[in-house]
Amino acid sequence: MSAEMEIDFLASSTRALADPQLRRNFRRAMDGLMAKRAAMFPDPAEWTRLRALGAAIRAKNLLKLPELLERLEKNLTKNGITVHWASTTAQASQKVLELLEARGAKAVVKGKSMVSEEMGLNHFLEAHGIESLESDLGEYIIQLDGEMPSHIIMPAIHKNKDQIARTFSQKIKDAKYTEEVDELTAMARAVLRQKFLDADAGLSGVNFAVADTGTLCLVENEGNGRMSTHVPPLHIALMGLEKVVERMEEVAPLYSLLTRSATGQAISTYFNLISGPRGGGEQDGPREVHLVILDNGRSRIYQDEELRATLACIRCGACMNHCPVYTRIGGHAYEAVYPGPIGSILTPQVAGVGLRHELPHASSLCGACAEVCPVAIPITHLLIRLRREASHRLSGSTVLGAGEARSKLEDLVWSVWGWVLGHPAAYRFSSWCATRFWRLLPANAPVLKAWTLSRNKPRAAGRSLQERARGRGLPHV
Amino acid sequence: MSERDAILAGLRAARPLMQALAPVPDFTVVEEKRWDPRERLERLRRGMTAVKTEFLEAGPEDWPQVVVDFVLRERLPNLLFGPHTTEGRALAAAWPAQGPRLEPYDRPVETFKRELFEGMAAGFTTTLGGIAETGGLLLAPGPMEPRLLSLVPPVHLALLRAERIFDTLFQAFQELGWNREPPANALVISGPSKTADIEQTLAYGVHGPKRLVVILV
Numbered sequence: 216m217s218a219e220m221e222i223d224f225l226a227s228s229t230r231a232l233a234d235p236q237l238r239r240n241f242r243r244a245m246d247g248l249m250a251k252r253a254a255m256f257p258d259p260a261e262w263t264r265l266r267a268l269g270a271a272i273r274a275k276n277l278l279k280l281p282e283l284l285e286r287l288e289k290n291l292t293k294n295g296i297t298v299h300w301a302s303t304t305a306q307a308s309q310k311v312l313e314l315l316e317a318r319g320a321k322a323v324v325k326g327k328s329m330v331s332e333e334m335g336l337n338h339f340l341e342a343h344g345i346e347s348l349e350s351d352l353g354e355y356i357i358q359l360d361g362e363m364p365s366h367i368i369m370p371a372i373h374k375n376k377d378q379i380a381r382t383f384s385q386k387i388k389d390a391k392y393t394e395e396v397d398e399l400t401a402m403a404r405a406v407l408r409q410k411f412l413d414a415d416a417g418l419s420g421v422n423f424a425v426a427d428t429g430t431l432c433l434v435e436n437e438g439n440g441r442m443s444t445h446v447p448p449l450h451i452a453l454m455g456l457e458k459v460v461e462r463m464e465e466v467a468p469l470y471s472l473l474t475r476s477a478t479g480q481a482i483s484t485y486f487n488l489i490s491g492p493r494g495g496g497e498q499d500g501p502r503e504v505h506l507v508i509l510d511n512g513r514s515r516i517y518q519d520e521e522l523r524a525t526l527a528c529i530r531c532g533a534c535m536n537h538c539p540v541y542t543r544i545g546g547h548a549y550e551a552v553y554p555g556p557i558g559s560i561l562t563p564q565v566a567g568v569g570l571r572h573e574l575p576h577a578s579s580l581c582g583a584c585a586e587v588c589p590v591a592i593p594i595t596h597l598l599i600r601l602r603r604e605a606s607h608r609l610s611g612s613t614v615l616g617a618g619e620a621r622s623k624l625e626d627l628v629w630s631v632w633g634w635v636l637g638h639p640a641a642y643r644f645s646s647w648c649a650t651r652f653w654r655l656l657p658a659n660a661p662v663l664k665a666w667t668l669s670r671n672k673p674r675a676a677g678r679s680l681q682e683r684a685r686g687r688g689l690p691h692v
Numbered sequence: 693m694s695e696r697d698a699i700l701a702g703l704r705a706a707r708p709l710m711q712a713l714a715p716v717p718d719f720t721v722v723e724e725k726r727w728d729p730r731e732r733l734e735r736l737r738r739g740m741t742a743v744k745t746e747f748l749e750a751g752p753e754d755w756p757q758v759v760v761d762f763v764l765r766e767r768l769p770n771l772l773f774g775p776h777t778t779e780g781r782a783l784a785a786a787w788p789a790q791g792p793r794l795e796p797y798d799r800p801v802e803t804f805k806r807e808l809f810e811g812m813a814a815g816f817t818t819t820l821g822g823i824a825e826t827g828g829l830l831l832a833p834g835p836m837e838p839r840l841l842s843l844v845p846p847v848h849l850a851l852l853r854a855e856r857i858f859d860t861l862f863q864a865f866q867e868l869g870w871n872r873e874p875p876a877n878a879l880v881i882s883g884p885s886k887t888a889d890i891e892q893t894l895a896y897g898v899h900g901p902k903r904l905v906v907i908l909v
Contacts, residue, residue: 247892264721271715278714281703288696294876300696352898353889369889376891400887400895407899412809428874438843438885438900445839445877446801456699463871467862468722471826481739482826482882485900486861491876496835499801500877514702523706 222550224573231548237373241545244372248536251479252587269472270591272465273527280517283426283459284508290429294491296504304334307509311336311418311451312343314505318449320345320415324407326433326440327351328420329367329530330453330509332552336418347418350407350439352400359386365546367553368477368532373545407439417443417501421454422473422529423466424506429490431506432466434473436484444489450501452489456508457526469529472589476531512565518613521600525560527590532557534584534594540577549574556584560597563605569619572605646679722862725825732824732857739827743883744896746905755909756786759816759849762905763792772797772808772845773816774837779851783816797838808840814847815901820868821856828882829906830864832875839877848901850881853909 231237256262276283288298301307307330315323323345325331337358340347349358353371357364359382364370371379376394383402384392390402419440423432431452433440444450460466474480493500516525535541535555546554551562551571559578563571575598578584584594603609606625608618635641653675658667666672684692693701727735737747750758763771774780775796787794797815801808817837820830829850833839842848858864861880865871870878885900896902 244892261721264718268717268719268721271717275714275717281700281707284700284703300694300699302695302699306695350899351889352887356889369892371889372892374891376893379890396890396893396895399890400898404898408809411899412805428871430874436885437887437898439898441839441843441879442899445843456703463865463874464719464862465717467860467865468719470861478888482823482828482861482880484743484881484883484886486828486880488870488874488878489876490874490878494834494876497876498797498799498835498838500833500839508699510699510702514699514706517703518706 222570224548224550224571224577227550228544228548228577231544236375237545238543240373240375241542244369245536245542248479252476252533252536253479255475255479255481265468265472266589266591268468269529269589270527272460272469273529273590274524276460276465277457277517277523277526279461280457280459283461284456286426286461287424287429287459290426291424291431291506292429294429295494296429296431296489296491296506299505299507300510301507302510304509304511307453307507307511308334308336308339310507311453312340312345314449314451315340315345315416316343318415320449322346322348322410322414323416323418324348324350324410324414324439324443324447325354326417326419326435326443327354327370328418328453329364329552330420330455331418332364333455333509333511334453336453348407348410348414350410350437350443351435352403352437352439355403355407356382359383363547363552365554366532366535367530367555367557373547407442411442411446414443414447416449416451417445417447419444419450419452421452421458421506423460423469424454424458425461425463425466426459427462430463431489431504432470433487433489434470434483434485435487436478436480438485441485441487444487445500448502449505450489450492450503451505451507453507453509456510456513457528469590473529473531476533476587476589512615515613515615516561516564522560522564522597522614524592525557525564525597527592528557528561529590530557531589533587533589537583537587539579539581539583544577549577556594556598557592560594560601563601563616564614567616567619568601568605568614569616572602572620575599575601575605643681646681650675650677650679650682719862722860725860727824727859729855729857732859733854735824736822736827736857739825740882740904740906743827743886744904745827745883746903747908748905749908752909755851755907756783758907759783760786760788762849763814766847768792768813768847770795770812771814771816771849772812772841774798774818774841777818777836779818780816780836797841801838801840808844812845814849815841815843815845816849816851817842818851819856821858821864822852823859823861823864823880824857825860826882828861828880830858830868831879831881832868833877833879834875842879842881843900846897846901847903847905848881848884849905849907851907851909 356371365373541555559574604614605620658672770793887898
């Protein structure tokens with residue numbers, strides 16, 4: 216993921232916490248999303264069974280992943296869709312550029328695609344003289360402001376309508392200032408309709424790719440996905456290699472879990488299944504359809520039987536909607552394409568667990584993420600596993616950057632701690648010291664300060680538990 | 693080695709380590725969702741009305757007149773349709789000689805793209821059925837009814853026969869054969885185009901049709 220920026224999670228999250236507007240925007244949005252999702256699963260028995268089904272489908276598909284990818288390629292090719300493979304985001308971007316340049320494409324409209332965010336595709340294309348315009352309303356808003364998505368489903372969720380009204384009045388030609396959501400939406404519609412009409416190519420993501428039938432499935436509400444994939448003469452779809460599903464029937468429960476978990480909708484407005492370009496006798500649709508399958512670290516994640524569950528994700532975003540950390544710091548603070556709990560397990564594995572060692576710690580381990588995950592990814596277990604991977608070079612580990620975040624000071628502290636606990640006399644002496652001298656330690660002492668900055672200094676008992684037990688004559692202490 | 697082969701070889705390298713047995717998905721939670729015809733229709737209407745879909749009831753013979761009346765009532769200047777379906781022919785036969793134009797979508801989009809985007813007030817399509825569980829119409833655009841017919845005009849009129857409402861999408865996939873050989877483009881549409889990207893406030897008619905009107909036979 217974009218590693219060129221200076222990463223400092225502590226600084227970015229501290230900044231976010233100090234921004235009351237940002238916190239209000241997220242609190243309000245997350246509360247709404249949690250309530251809407253809950254209303255969609257009124258029957259706990261149905262939820263449990265549907266989620267077990269979703270988890271089984273994803274686990275089965277991942278076990279067969281290499282075969283399914285080959286079958287997908289075979290059937291897409293049979294349907295007239297050309298398949299390309301890319302190990303890195305740079306290769307994927309290059310492939311897209313080649314396809315566009317070969318057809319003289321100058322303007323591209325994009326449906327929502329998180330893989331294209333991984334690739335940094337908009338900047339790449341613009342650097343090569345190709346206009347790349349986001350057409351999902353949320354993505355369009357943040358593109359106008361030159362920002363990154365702060366949520367994988369609702370990219371502009373960090374903004375309120377006043378902020379969006381200002382952006383539109385400044386950035387859209389001849390736009391008047393309005394805070395009416397319907398008017399703002401109408402403005403975007405007017406601009407983007409023209410762009411759909413004129414675009415030389417359309418780009419999109421993929422929600423599910425069906426191996427048996429060679430079908431690309433796209434879930435959306437706005438219609439921009441259908442516009443991007445059906446109006447221009449060329450459609451290029453981008454997907455991570457984990458998105459493949461074996462049978463069409465398996466898509467039905469996954470789709471239901473996705474829309475209900477993501478936005479609390481029983482069904483999205485559009486579910487678009489693409490199994491081929493414009494056929495003989497057809498009056499419209501793209502003349503060519505291409506699929507770029509991106510690895511970008513996924514096959515490395517696949518090597519580890521426990522961490523492989525990361526790849527089961529169907530990108531609903533429920534984990535972030537329910538995360539107390541995400542709700543408070545928002546998406547940008549993670550300084551990664553995928554924020555929230557799923558990002559905290561995915562980003563370190565892709566960018567390196569040494570480089571992003573702080574992300575698995577960006578969790579209170581409350582478990583809300585794992586509880587709402589529609590495919591039952593054990594997110595908290597994976598967070599703990601990655602915390603360990605960051606500081607230990609475990610034997611046989613395939614995690615990128617394992618052990619790189621190990622700190623000498625931390626090692627020293629733990630070995631002293633271990634030694635003290637292993638020697639009863641030393642333990643008694645240290646707890647005697649702690650109970651007697653604790654009150655002499657000022658609240659703003661180094662290390663302690665990090666705690667007392669926003670909390671009272673804890674009070675210590677006058678005598679340790681062990682001393683008191685002995686005083687009562689309890690045996691074996 | 694090509695990128696493709698390198699990626700697949702990388703994935704296969706994990707194979708010997710695999711211990712987990714592939715779980716067998718249990719679809720009963722989906723399969724047992726069954727309703728009688730009356731309930732199916734009720735559920736579909738409830739689901740789709742909740743997302744602002746409009747319904748017009750019609751009989752098997754008089755539905756073209758219902759479409760004509762709607763177009764007249766709403767003062768729509770024209771209606772785009774696929775002229776070669778049975779329903780398309782029935783509609784053309786009922787169309788009044790004076791008044792709004794009935795425009796056939798029977799030529800490549802490139803020849804009238806701007807007109808399609810700027811001049812067409814409404815589009816009429818048939819459907820292959822609906823979904824009771826969640827609401828939703830099933831469409832398979834193609835040579836007879838092009839893909840953009842249900843997307844570009846601001847009003848989408850869709851003909852739904854009540855006896856073609858399936859219980860679930862899962863069932864529809866099987867009954868329509870989409871699980872074996874799906875059409876080049878297949879669609880589920882549950883309402884007019886919408887977004888909640890601005891402050892979670894629902895707004896209709898963002899990129900696709902602003903209104904979806906079901907002609908229910």
